[in-house]
Amino acid sequence: MRLIFWPFAFFVRVPIFVCMSELKIGLIGGSGLGDALEAGAGAVHHEVETPFGRPSGPILETQWDGLPILFLSRHGPGHLFNPSHVPFRANIFALKQLGCTHIIASGAVGSLREECKPRDLVVVDQVIDKTSRRAGTFFEKAAVHVDFAEPFCPVLRRILIEEGAGETTYRVHGRGCYVCMEGPAFSTRAESLMHRLWGGDLIGMTAMPEAKLAREAEIAYALVALVTDYDCWKRPITDVTAAPAAGAVDAGELMKEIIANLTAASDNAIALIRRAVGRLAAQQDALPASPAHDALRLGIWSDKSRVDPQEVERLAPLWGRHFKG
Numbered sequence: 001m002r003l004i005f006w007p008f009a010f011f012v013r014v015p016i017f018v019c020m021s022e023l024k025i026g027l028i029g030g031s032g033l034g035d036a037l038e039a040g041a042g043a044v045h046h047e048v049e050t051p052f053g054r055p056s057g058p059i060l061e062t063q064w065d066g067l068p069i070l071f072l073s074r075h076g077p078g079h080l081f082n083p084s085h086v087p088f089r090a091n092i093f094a095l096k097q098l099g100c101t102h103i104i105a106s107g108a109v110g111s112l113r114e115e116c117k118p119r120d121l122v123v124v125d126q127v128i129d130k131t132s133r134r135a136g137t138f139f140e141k142a143a144v145h146v147d148f149a150e151p152f153c154p155v156l157r158r159i160l161i162e163e164g165a166g167e168t169t170y171r172v173h174g175r176g177c178y179v180c181m182e183g184p185a186f187s188t189r190a191e192s193l194m195h196r197l198w199g200g201d202l203i204g205m206t207a208m209p210e211a212k213l214a215r216e217a218e219i220a221y222a223l224v225a226l227v228t229d230y231d232c233w234k235r236p237i238t239d240v241t242a243a244p245a246a247g248a249v250d251a252g253e254l255m256k257e258i259i260a261n262l263t264a265a266s267d268n269a270i271a272l273i274r275r276a277v278g279r280l281a282a283q284q285d286a287l288p289a290s291p292a293h294d295a296l297r298l299g300i301w302s303d304k305s306r307v308d309p310q311e312v313e314r315l316a317p318l319w320g321r322h323f324k325g
Helices: 033-039 088-097 154-164 189-198 210-216 251-286 309-314 316-323
Strands: 025-029 044-048 059-064 067-073 102-111 121-123 126-129 177-180 202-204 220-230
Touching: 025 251, 044 088, 059 251, 067 088, 067 251, 088 210, 088 316, 102 154, 102 210, 102 251, 121 154, 121 251, 154 220, 154 251, 202 220, 210 220, 220 251, 309 316
Parallel strands: 025 067, 025 102, 102 220, 126 177, 177 202
Antiparallel strands: 044 059, 059 067, 102 202, 121 220
16 A cells, blocks of 8 residues: 655545544564564555655554554664664654554663663663754644653553563563664763763663654654663773683674574563553553643644644644644
């Protein structure tokens, strides 16, 4: 299926607001989880055009437990988009066009805390944004300020935490502060130690601006972080004047270990997300509203009568309902 963007056709072709009786779950897969979910999707492919270009790849639509699922691989087929070049705005806009109401995202991270062990999962609750080269808003011709004190949906977080509470082979942490760095290079040791002092628990490259854009799009958003290794704060300091230490880890072997951890964490995350979707399906008629679903009600600070009508139409799937009446 190919969804074409026509500037004045949104009210006809695309739903502007999806009520909770029309629950539709978006799954954004990051490193590891992306290929695993895509391989088992058996889905209809949507090729979507947006005002911000095309998303990372086709959006695959299927059903889990009777709920429509929209799957998008963040880095695209073949993992060709590095974190700084992921088309975040196109990704979130495309999901909104297709009627997405909730997003459960995933992404690989390094751990900044001893207790967050490789292969654990973290249902992230806070984020520190260190990115600098990414467009962070849809709204460039109006003043729109969404509340972002709590970046992740409390409804989705609660379900994910409760579904992970009984795990015994790995831990699902109920909170964690994600430091989002620009990349694509990993942290220096000095940066890694600084992130720990800031209160960071995890280090990654993809949570932002994805979470912020989801809030602007009034989509509930939660993030399951997949711990692959400890960040470099924990590695022994290399003494270049000394002979290699006995038992020193070979870089190739370390990479194999990280990939193995990512594979295991991906399997854990898929199982957790499937259970969470099952809960959403069972509770959809009584699911509490997410604060994100009304994020723009007080967020549009511009005088709406003076916002360019063409811009209102161009971004109608995001804010069109707030310009009615």
